[in-house]
Amino acid sequence: MRRFAFSLLLISFLIEAGFSRLNNLNTVENYMNICMLGMHHKSSPSPEKGLTSKICSPWAARSCCTEETALDIHTDPTWLNFDWNHCGSLSPSCREYFIMDSCFYSCSPNVGPWLVEDVRKIRKERFKDVPLCKPECDNWYDACKDDLTCINKCPQGSTCKKFSEIYENSSSLFCEKVFGSFKVVDDVDNCFHLWFDAKYPNPNEAVARRRASEILNVKYEHVEGAKLTDHNKAVSSCSVWELGWMLSMLLLVAVL
């Protein structure tokens, strides 16, 4: 009986892997209308009028985060268990960059083409190798290089070191390794901005659209940011993927 249940469990996990919603993205619009499957993310991007002034403002027109999440990012120093002040306070300019990064992580509606599966309590997907503009990375690094860190929680007995020391004076190493989400690129016409003035259209939109076209092997078509539809074209988040999970959990309960 146990063996049977275990086999079923295995099969349902395999089915789930095969039916990952990321394998079902088959139009550019699918890629453009998806948010990371995470605890603090919406299911698809939509306007958030509350994201004004400093509160994750670039993403007001189309956002994967709610206003509430944006507020938490700005006010909670241990948001998502990342303690900013684990080696004494971060300098204000460095902290500001980490806030921008958190806003990007939670709110950017353009990471669809770089989503991969993940298995953590806070998220079932993450983005990987998003092309970050080198000048933005350099600024982030310059703001933080003399700040102290031991990367999140300091293990007992470990010492705090400067970011520059840990990342060997390399801005690219810093941006790529600090959270493992970015790939620093020189091509200034085809890279992401961590932040931009909300007066202007989202510059990352075209980069994501180009990448989605590349993945699907279709011709890239430029679309003005304003013309992007907000109605829900996203792949439903209650997908076969979740069904698979539910089945697995039910079976797990049955086995135990």
Ligand SMILES: *[C@@H]1O[C@H](CO)[C@@H](O)[C@H](O)[C@H]1NC(C)=O
């Ligand atoms: C980084 O720069 C500092 C100061 O210029 C220097 O002492 C150190 O050796 C450099 N480290 C590496 C890994 O290049």
